[in-house]
Amino acid sequence: MTTAEKTLKSAMKGRTLIIWLDGDIDHHSARELRSRIDTKVFIQRPDELILDLSRVCFMDSSGLGLILGRYAKAAELGIRFKVANPTPEISRILDLAGTQRLIKIENASLRTV
Amino acid sequence: MAKPEPVNQMKCTFPSCSVNEALARSVAASFAAQLNPTCEEVSDIKCAVSEAVTNAIVHGYRDSIGEIVMVLKLESDRTFTAEIRDRGVGIPNVEEAMRPLFTTDPENERSGMGFTIIENFMDSLRVVSSPGKGTRVIMKKKLSMLPLRK
Ligand SMILES: Nc1ncnc2c1ncn2[C@@H]1O[C@H](COP(=O)(O)OP(=O)(O)OP(=O)(O)O)[C@@H](O)[C@H]1O
Ligand SMILES: [Mg+2]
Numbered sequence: 001m002t003t004a005e006k007t008l009k010s011a012m013k014g015r016t017l018i019i020w021l022d023g024d025i026d027h028h029s030a031r032e033l034r035s036r037i038d039t040k041v042f043i044q045r046p047d048e049l050i051l052d053l054s055r056v057c058f059m060d061s062s063g064l065g066l067i068l069g070r071y072a073k074a075a076e077l078g079i080r081f082k083v084a085n086p087t088p089e090i091s092r093i094l095d096l097a098g099t100q101r102l103i104k105i106e107n108a109s110l111r112t113v
Numbered sequence: 114m115a116k117p118e119p120v121n122q123m124k125c126t127f128p129s130c131s132v133n134e135a136l137a138r139s140v141a142a143s144f145a146a147q148l149n150p151t152c153e154e155v156s157d158i159k160c161a162v163s164e165a166v167t168n169a170i171v172h173g174y175r176d177s178i179g180e181i182v183m184v185l186k187l188e189s190d191r192t193f194t195a196e197i198r199d200r201g202v203g204i205p206n207v208e209e210a211m212r213p214l215f216t217t218d219p220e221n222e223r224s225g226m227g228f229t230i231i232e233n234f235m236d237s238l239r240v241v242s243s244p245g246k247g248t249r250v251i252m253k254k255k256l257s258m259l260p261l262r263k
Contacts, residue, residue: 028131061226069222
């Protein structure tokens, strides 16, 4: 079992698809995470996609690329996009890249399934 | 003030496989642990090392596998240094490469933030590179004042 298979948990709440990422998001894990997220979005066709980052232990610029890439893809498909619950470390990376100008970042507790 | 003395040093060599990104940053974090860094300092070091190692893998060696050398140092003034070297393609214009959002690889969802993250998370960053020869990335961070663990 690969890391991404082990860790990608998701739920549909109404027309919103929530995906809980966890573990380390780096260049090594990003490629598979990307295809797994895109597959879920393709199958569910939600109106809104939320990536919950509360359980991500480590993230670097490859994770930033993954988030910005999912934002771009969602915009293309007319899907609203949000990032939820980034840890303080991840918030610093999102801030450095000015992500909050493009993407809505929400800090609410979204319960898991 | 007395000149800082070397306290400890290590060198490791590994192939440019992406699985070694996590390995390299954990090695750097474990090595720095002997200075009792704060959690924030550890996560800064892990992220900065991960950026440089990932760059060597994805840009330096692109589709080939080459050797990456990581040298870690601790000095008596609580300075942590990490140097990451590759013998890959090199960078034609280092100044341009270090600019925020500059990337030569946007197709693979790179955002050109790696060097900017290192600069922000560490105290200093030096990049020495020549096309065809490879790249050396040297980063330093002075850890907050706590007594050295004996
Ligand atoms: N070791 C290296 N060998 C060759 N080129 C490099 C190396 N490191 C960086 N570069 C060049 O510098 C550019 C900027 O690097 P930086 O890490 O800032 O951004 P990126 O890797 O392109 O994107 P991100 O780090 O956000 O995923 C790269 O696009 C690449 O052209
Ligand atoms: Mg990079």
